[in-house]
Amino acid sequence: MEAIQYTKSIPRYLAMRYLGKRWRSLYTSPFSCTRLVDIPEPQLPTPEWVKVRTRLSGICGSDLATITAKGSPYFSPFTSTPFVLGHEIVGEIAEIGDAVEGFSVGTRVVIEPALSCPVRGISPPCSQCRNQRFANCENIIKGDISEGVQTGYCRDTGGGWSQYVLAHQSQLHLVPDGISDETAVLLEPFACALHGVLKIPSNRTATICVIGGGTIGLLTVAALRVLGHRNRISIFAKYPHQQQLARELGADDVLSPNSDRYAAFCELTGAKSYQPELGQQVLLGGVDVTFDCIGSSVTIDDALRFTRAGGEVILVGMPGVPKNVDWTSIWYKQLRVTGAYTYGLETHNGEQVHTFTLGMRLLQKMKSHLRPLVSTLFPLRDYKRAIQTALNTGKTATVKTAFDLR
Known part of the structure; x- marks a missing residue:
């Protein structure tokens, strides 16, 4: 399958960090750590996982920080390369594990990216996961899959910038029929904003x-x-x-x-x-x-x-x-x-509710109100132009750029 993959290379990383500011074309050049590749489809690690066919996957600021080497090295111990980028994902289930309940092939879902204890098959869970603060899991280098704080930074799960990505059943959120792909792909960043506002x-x-x-x-x-x-x-x-x-x-x-x-x-x-x-x-x-x-x-x-x-x-x-x-x-x-940071268990109107669950309710309430934010879509093969568009939002008059694999 086609995928946009990040491969760790110290010389390439340094070139992006120190030369990219002057020659922005370097970020999508042959000297970049990021490139379009043809790789095998990921395989389900346990029966509790599903394979998702990507429909839309957004380009996040953290993705751009990775590509341009402008981010903090803080998370580097919690990634496993090579990884396929993309954690803002709406897709449909293409394959389902024998132990998965409540979902079926063809169901449209958004993936919650946090690779926590439940995702990793770790029991008993850490103190953070026990309190449903999955984004702050203390076991992000252990379990059934490789190191990775999120989908899109773990070599075993794949990421949204590809035709297929893996997800544990606990990461899946159903997309109601009345919500378009363009609105659903905003759920992950909307949950981040909600988490701050709450x-x-x-x-x-x-x-x-x-x-x-x-x-x-x-x-x-x-x-x-x-x-x-x-x-x-x-x-x-x-x-x-x-x-x-x-x-x-x-x-x-x-x-x-x-x-x-x-x-x-x-x-x-x-x-x-x-x-x-x-x-x-x-x-x-x-x-x-x-x-x-x-x-x-x-x-x-x-x-x-x-x-x-x-x-x-x-x-x-x-x-x-x-x-x-x-x-x-x-x-x-x-x-x-x-x-x-990202999302978790919130208290809203006296109810304890997960940020993604509340976010989906509010997206339904707002209907297509946020749809104009997803202004530019690209196929995977046009990834160079997609990344440059996302890096130059002033010139391109874009807010959210996304890959369209429908």
């Missing part, structure tokens, strides 16, 4: 700032609104198409993350700006909650400065190794800084 109470009359107009930032705005937040939401979105979508999804104020962003933010919120002898402006006042949906050094630093004393910063975007972040804001303003 860290703040829905009944707060808090002012909110979202930093980032990409997929996660826009889905954070959508999640806030569909969960009933009536607070004032401002968002920093860089490109016109992101700004338009942010307004359509419920943002009250749309700001540009340019050099005048501090002045614009202060005018909007009433915060006061003061210029120290060195470094970025210091603010007194600001919003109650800031969601950083990018995770760069600049956006983390901005989030800490934009949040009022006693407020909260939620880190939703995947950070790398930030530099030049002044942590004084946390100490002086007594901020609460919370990480929001």
Whole structure:
């Protein structure tokens, strides 16, 4: 089968990391760690697994960080190469193990990527999995399959950027008939946004700032609104198409993350700006909650400065190794800084519910409201153009780029 595979190579990795910024075409060149290959279809490791025929698979920021070698090396012990990329997956079951219950061949599903104790056949489960925090499983290098924190980073499961991918029955979520593939492929990133939003109470009359107009930032705005937040939401979105979508999804104020962003933010919120002898402006006042949906050094630093004393910063975007972040804001303003990694067991309206389950309910409620975010589809063979499109969202006016294998 055709697949887009990542193979570990230190020389190629270094070339991407240090030369790719200057020659972006390197990311999809013969010198890249990523290439289109023809490999055997993956085989079910145990009778509790299914083989899924991919319909759509999205390109995530973490995929791009892997391809461009810009991500943190933090997760490198928890991958097994070569691996097929892609963890945002909607497909249909093509083969089913003898022990699988509740699913049948032809059923349309979304795969929850976390490769946890239940997936790995480990019993008793670790403390995280016992509490249904599967994304933080402590056994991600053990069990029936190779190392891998998620589908798309494990050589045994395959990934969505291929014709077939494997999934344990515990990873499967049924897609209702009324939800299109283009909406269903957003469930995984939507669950990430929901997980961040559910860290703040829905009944707060808090002012909110979202930093980032990409997929996660826009889905954070959508999640806030569909969960009933009536607070004032401002968002920093860089490109016109992101700004338009942010307004359509419920943002009250749309700001540009340019050099005048501090002045614009202060005018909007009433915060006061003061210029120290060195470094970025210091603010007194600001919003109650800031969601950083990018995770760069600049956006983390901005989030800490934009949040009022006693407020909260939620880190939703995947950070790398930030530099030049002044942590004084946390100490002086007594901020609460919370990480929001993927998904888990949530408390919503007094009910304990998994993020994916709640996310699917909300997608049904919103119907096709999020469909415009999936704007560009490519066949696997056109992977070079797909990756370059996802890397250049400003020029291409895209939000979510995905591979179409239907």
